[in-house]
Amino acid sequence: MTNSLRSNAGLVAIGVGGIVLLIGLPIVLDLYTLLQITLYVIFGILALSLAFIWGYGGILCFGQSAFFGLGAYAYAVSVINIGESTLPFLIATALPAAFAAGLGYFMFYSRISDVYVGVITLTVTLIFYNVVNSTAGPQYHIGEALLGGFNGMPNVPSLNIPFQPDNTLEPAGMFTLCGGLLLIVYFGLHALLRTRFGRVLVAVRENEQRVEFQGYDARLHKLVAFSIGGGLAGIAGCLFTAWGNFVSPTAFSVVQSAQIIIWLMVGGAGTLLGPVIGAMAISWLTLKIGTQQTVNANVVLGAILLVFVLLVPRGIAPMVTERLVPWLMSLRQPQTSPQSVAREGKA
Amino acid sequence: MDLAVVVGIDFIYAVATLALISVGLAIVFGMMRIINLAHGEFMVMGSYSAAVAVHHHVNIWIAILIIPPIAVAVIGAAIEYLIIRRLYGRMVETMLASWGLSLFIVGILTMIFGDITEGVPTPLPGITIGSYQASGYSLFVIAMSIMTIAIVYLVLRTSRLGLLARGTMQDAAMAAALGVDTSRIYALTFAFGAALAGLAGGILAPVSGVFPSIGGSYIGRAFITVIGGGPSALVGTISASSLFGFINQLAAFASNPVYGEVALLGAAILLIRLLPQGITGRFFRGHL
Numbered sequence: 250m251t252n253s254l255r256s257n258a259g260l261v262a263i264g265v266g267g268i269v270l271l272i273g274l275p276i277v278l279d280l281y282t283l284l285q286i287t288l289y290v291i292f293g294i295l296a297l298s299l300a301f302i303w304g305y306g307g308i309l310c311f312g313q314s315a316f317f318g319l320g321a322y323a324y325a326v327s328v329i330n331i332g333e334s335t336l337p338f339l340i341a342t343a344l345p346a347a348f349a350a351g352l353g354y355f356m357f358y359s360r361i362s363d364v365y366v367g368v369i370t371l372t373v374t375l376i377f378y379n380v381v382n383s384t385a386g387p388q389y390h391i392g393e394a395l396l397g398g399f400n401g402m403p404n405v406p407s408l409n410i411p412f413q414p415d416n417t418l419e420p421a422g423m424f425t426l427c428g429g430l431l432l433i434v435y436f437g438l439h440a441l442l443r444t445r446f447g448r449v450l451v452a453v454r455e456n457e458q459r460v461e462f463q464g465y466d467a468r469l470h471k472l473v474a475f476s477i478g479g480g481l482a483g484i485a486g487c488l489f490t491a492w493g494n495f496v497s498p499t500a501f502s503v504v505q506s507a508q509i510i511i512w513l514m515v516g517g518a519g520t521l522l523g524p525v526i527g528a529m530a531i532s533w534l535t536l537k538i539g540t541q542q543t544v545n546a547n548v549v550l551g552a553i554l555l556v557f558v559l560l561v562p563r564g565i566a567p568m569v570t571e572r573l574v575p576w577l578m579s580l581r582q583p584q585t586s587p588q589s590v591a592r593e594g595k596a
Numbered sequence: 597m598d599l600a601v602v603v604g605i606d607f608i609y610a611v612a613t614l615a616l617i618s619v620g621l622a623i624v625f626g627m628m629r630i631i632n633l634a635h636g637e638f639m640v641m642g643s644y645s646a647a648v649a650v651h652h653h654v655n656i657w658i659a660i661l662i663i664p665p666i667a668v669a670v671i672g673a674a675i676e677y678l679i680i681r682r683l684y685g686r687m688v689e690t691m692l693a694s695w696g697l698s699l700f701i702v703g704i705l706t707m708i709f710g711d712i713t714e715g716v717p718t719p720l721p722g723i724t725i726g727s728y729q730a731s732g733y734s735l736f737v738i739a740m741s742i743m744t745i746a747i748v749y750l751v752l753r754t755s756r757l758g759l760l761a762r763g764t765m766q767d768a769a770m771a772a773a774l775g776v777d778t779s780r781i782y783a784l785t786f787a788f789g790a791a792l793a794g795l796a797g798g799i800l801a802p803v804s805g806v807f808p809s810i811g812g813s814y815i816g817r818a819f820i821t822v823i824g825g826g827p828s829a830l831v832g833t834i835s836a837s838s839l840f841g842f843i844n845q846l847a848a849f850a851s852n853p854v855y856g857e858v859a860l861l862g863a864a865i866l867l868i869r870l871l872p873q874g875i876t877g878r879f880f881r882g883h884l
Contacts, residue, residue: 309688311695355865359872364631364687368819369865371633375816376861383854503812507699510692545707551700558693559682 260439263522264432271428275421283424284492285536289529290427291488296512296528297434297521298481304518305442306474307454309363312370313482313509315377316345318501320483321490322381322396325405330392333414334406334491341487342480349479353472360468371506378501401497408491418491427488431525434481438521441477450474504547508535511550514557516564523566598726603849609734610848611841612741616799617814618821619744619833620792625822626829627765627785630680630690634698635818636811637705638790642668642797643806644705647714656719661740664798665791672790676783684782698811705808714806733802740799744792749830751788752884761785762884816857817844820864826874830884835875840864 275283299313320341327337352373356366385398396402408423410416418426441447452460453467461467490496499505508531516527531553538546557564621635632638642664649659675697683690720732752758764771764781772778804810821840825832843863848856871878 311691352865355869359869361868361872364691365823365868367688367691368631368823369868372816372819372861372864375812376857379813379816379854379857383852504699507695510695514692545703547699547703547706549703551696551698551703554696555679555693555700558689558696559679562689 260436264436267428267432267435271425271432274428275424280420284420287420287424287427287492288489289532290424290431291485291492292512292528292532293431293525294427294434294488295482295485295509296516296524297431297438298478298485299509299513300516300518300521300524301438301481302474302478303513304520304524305447305454306450306471306478307363308471308475308478309367310370310475310478311367311510312372312374312506313478314501314503314505315370315374316349316479316482317486317489317505317509318374318377318381318496318498319345319348320486321496321500322402322486323483324487324490325402325496326391326394326396328406328491329394329402332406333412334408335411338408338484338487342483345483345486346476346480350472350476353475357468357471357475371503374501374506375503378498378503381498381501397497399498401495401499403495405490405494405496407494408488423492427492430484430488434484435521435525446470446473504550507550507554508532511554511557514554514562514564517566517568518564520564520566520570523564526566527564598728601725602728602730605730605734605738606849607842607845608738610845611838612738613800614817614821614837614841614844615833616737616741616744616796617793618818618825618837619748619830620789620796621818622822622825622829622833623748623792624786624789626827626832627761628684628782629687630786631687631694631819631822632789633691633695633815634675634701634811635793636813636815637698637701638668638672638793638811639797639800639814640705640806640808640811641671641701642794643716643801643804643810644709644714644797645794646798646801647716647806650716656717660716660719660798660801661795664794664801666794668794668797669787669791672793673783673787675790676786680786681779681783702808702811709808711808716801716806718802737799737803744795745830745834748792749884752830757784817860820860824864824867824874826871826876826878828876828880828884831880832874832876835880839867839875 274286278286295313295317298316299310302308302310323344324334324337324341327340328334331337352370356369361369381396382399384396385400387395389396389398394402407417408426409418442451449460449465450470453465453470457467486496486500489500509528512527512531513524514527515531516523516525518524531550535546535550538544538549561568617639620638621632624630624632624635645664645667646660649663650656654663679693679697680690683693718731718733720736722729723732723735724730752762760771760776761781761784763774764776764778765785768778771781804813817840821833821836824840825836840860840863844856844860846856847859867875
């Protein structure tokens with residue numbers, strides 16, 4: 250027990266820290282800041298969805314915002330029709346997961362290369378954006394929900410306590426829910442990566458052909474991972490819509506897709522914690538840029554992506570875990586063995 | 597009969613625009629294995645250079661046919677030197693870098709020109725076919741598209757530069773051993789692709805309107821065409837744009853242009869499932 254605790258020290262620290270923040274932040278922060286942080290947390294879940302399929306599955310998905318937007322719209326449409334948020338939440342998870350599975354079948358079972366996967370997912374996003382953008386006017390509706398085209402859908406109901414439509418979540422409750430989900434997704438993915446499925450998935454990333462020679466179906470593993478990633482992005486989309494009571498086609502936009510990639514590039518694509526921190530830092534930065542007029546946000550985002558691809562291709566997290574942490578450890582206990590440093594570093 | 601002619605022009609126009617916006621991307625992808633995600637923004641820069649030239653009372657034909665390819669080729673060469681050169685052989689990093697570049701260019705264009713639509717006048721009047729009106733400019737776009745493809749073919753096939761480029765793409769080490777400055781060839785090929793993107797942007801500026809984020813409406817179709825076309829740049833572009841342009845226009849006739857694009861994507865995904873290497877991976881192998 251103590252042994253496994255020690256080898257997972259990093260994870261335990263994150264768990265404890267996360268729970269402290271989850272309980273503490275609503276008490277100490279004012280409402281506006283709490284709302285902002287809730288948004289960052291939602292983006293953290295979105296970042297994890299791509300971190301899982303790209304960083305661990307090696308699937309080059311440039312269109313994660315397709316699943317995000319699909320979840321966002323699925324929630325908006327179904328909650329307006331149903332009037333209660335339990336089933337819409339499930340729909341907003343299942344629909345993107347199913348769509349990802351369908352798209353993944355065509356991509357992975359054709360055995361097309363990484364680059365083609367990137368281009369096709371990006372194109373899917375572009376076309377989703379164009380289609381939803383064109384649905385302005387009263388003739389475009391699903392049940393009672395008007396799609397609204399480029400104007401988006403306003404007045405989408407918030408999430409409520411399951412099966413109690415009148416008992417909607419206050420901002421503090423919404424923060425707790427999103428934060429809790431972020432922790433569950435984070436530790437869930439860590440757990441999943443330790444199962445046989447997760448290990449095979451990482452092996453597929455490393456060498457697909459070799460894994461197939463050993464008798465595993467690489468295509469199926471990628472498909473399942475892609476579908477899980479789609480579902481997680483859908484959850485983020487659902488929370489995003491419920492958070493702002495609003496959804497517009499920009500959820501599908503290329504800039505949204507690029508942002509998710511930038512979160513990963515900045516945080517470090519081969520980790521789970523890095524992308525979450527990247528998502529929060531970059532979202533905070535875009536918010537700050539939005540408050541002034543001189544510099545366009547796209548210029549900054551594009552420059553960040555360029556700089557990281559050219560100069561810091563592995564992101565910040567590996568730099569911290571491989572350079573900074575061992576260095577700090579060596580300051581504290583000069584006799585630390587290399588193995589334990591490596592183990593610490595992995596957390 | 598007249599109606600058939602007008603509809604026929606529409607179909608050929610759809611194929612021609614698709615070929616025009618894809619050929620630059622296809623050259624760079626087919627010869628250098630680089631997918632340039634900033635291709636749409638290269639086109640937009642072409643459109644803007646045409647718009648700016650028209651504002652300064654440059655002759656409209658020079659503004660849309662001469663200035664855009666030159667301007668964008670220069671920018672493309674600079675980008676190759678500063679960014680792309682450092683990433684050869686790393687396809688994924690190149691895509692990410694060019695995506696960052698695409699955002700960067702959209703942002704810069706927004707800062708310079710504002711988020712408004714610039715117009716470029718259409719230099720040709722409409723023509724009358726029986727009792728129907730057709731756009732004279734559509735016919736011009738079709739002619740330009742055919743001419744562009746012909747020029748690309750001639751450059752690659754008959755010029756010394758084209759020979760060196762094809763040799764370098766086939767075996768860079770051998771070409772270098774025979775005294776070819778391969779990095780210069782790569783730079784020129786990338787600039788050539790950029791020039792083609794600029795030309796497409798200039799030619800389409802009068803029909804599409806010019807605003808910073810319009811590149812996004814081109815690239816989806818261009819990517820699909822290039823991937824559907826497969827390894828041969830020219831034959832792939834021609835065959836894929838014929839197939840997809842036809843499907844696009846058919847669906848657009850049946851419903852609206854947006855669903856035309858959806859049909860295009862559906863057809864492309866189905867095609868990739870059947871022919872993962874694209875059309876020229878199976879047919880017309882070994883052509884340019």
